[in-house]
Amino acid sequence: MPDSLPPQPTLSDGVVVLRPWRDDDIAEAIAGHDEEIAHWFGFPVVQPSYEQHRAAVEDWRRWYAEGRSRVSFVVEHDGRLVGSVEVQDRGNRTARLSWVLYSGHRGQGFATRAVRLLIGYALDELDMQRVEAEVEPGNERSLRVATRAGMHREGVKRVAPGTGDRPETTEYVVLARLASDPPLSDPTGFRTLLNSFLPRKRAIAQMLLRDPEDRVLLCELTYKRDWDLPGGVVEVGESPQLAAVREVEEELGLKLPIGPLVLTDWLPPWGGWEDALCLVFDGGVHAPDVLHDVVKQEREIRSARFCTVEEVRDRATDFTARRVEAALRNLSADPGGTRPYTESGR
Missing domain, CATH: 3.90.79.10 (Nucleoside Triphosphate Pyrophosphohydrolase)
Structure with missing residues (x-):
């Protein structure tokens, strides 16, 4: 890792933009939190306080400056805050992804676009060899996002009750993409992706x-x-x-x-x-x-x-x-x- 890191970049696919957090994003992000977010992340309250969210933004900035162990981006569309994404360094050139779309912005393809950009950033800029996500089997929205973004379903990870994001969570679907995976534009890459999540009997x-x-x-x-x-x-x-x-x-x-x-x-x-x-x-x-x-x-x-x-x-x-x-x-x-x-x- 170089002594001085480049500034956190801004990424875009022409529809969504991933950029660093600004202080004036906090109030809009809090307003976008709803029961669905609190449910899947196991948050004790639906909306965090301004001080809690500001502390989180400061942590993300510090983690970036101290070696990019965690990098968080806001997701914008047409100048509006629609969600956020994050990548965590898990060691051994492996990164863990997470994402969230705020209330009123789901079902429009923003999450898939944002996760694709984040995967590219992790593999290319952070030099990861593997990016992965763990999604509860019942979280069908996030499972669709991960597979449409090119992540292969690898299996189900069992966890002891009380050790997951939510007390009742006992399983996570593990999805991942490797730096060596063929691009989705390649027929082999597309077929292997489909093969990873189509039913097997x-x-x-x-x-x-x-x-x-x-x-x-x-x-x-x-x-x-x-x-x-x-x-x-x-x-x-x-x-x-x-x-x-x-x-x-x-x-x-x-x-x-x-x-x-x-x-x-x-x-x-x-x-x-x-x-x-x-x-x-x-x-x-x-x-x-x-x-x-x-x-x-x-x-x-x-x-x-x-x-x-x-x-x-x-x-x-x-x-x-x-x-x-x-x-x-x-x-x-x-x-x-x-x-x-x-x-x-x-």
Whole structure:
């Protein structure tokens, strides 16, 4: 850091202006504070006093002069104060961003423009490699601002109750942009941004193995009481069909050919799990003595056996039993009776 810093700059994209705080901004900023700001920032009062806000402005000036550990800008549009933005140095060339729009100025795109300018300032002028923000999942306005400004959603950070901005806060969505990220004007950059926040649904691939008596191979699992078809979660970038083959080999030590998809079953949220798609593939008909070749993965599989439909109902959850029965119907000789898609087996 040089001995003398340049004056805090003024930034603009032609619509909004980011500039340093002036003393005559304080009264207008206080008037713009409302219940929404107090709610998301966890402020004890809706509007700070003039002395409190003036002290904050003086702190921002001091922090800038002492090494730019925190830099705060007011946001202007057409000469009017519409909000403020701030960047904090978190060490390791990482900066934390925050922003606020004052009452009467939301929903016009000012925050997105201001955050884009602030990201550029942090990466270019402050020489940061990463800029990040933490937003509560329910703060949909700020989540939209961050993603439209080019910040990728990276995941959810859990916090202990009472340690966040608000006593009831237990989670924050973490969003970030790196200096190495492609510009949004680049097709790859735009696609990777979209990919970071579009919904992702868990996929489960299972194999329906039968014996000549039309009994179904079920596995007794170590991590739950209920029996289930062999299979498991599809890895990122993995084909569901190959996932079913891999899981059967890992869980049972069986290298078996796999047939076509016989059922797609949507699983609603249940028991702490989020929703998922379960893809059931035809594993073919095998002699009962195929079980002699089973080498169980002891951490997951207690036992495996061929079961009648009645035994499936006794051993499996109701929705697993419905899924098995639906898959069996789809393998029946009557193609008119097939239902290739079910929800919880129905």
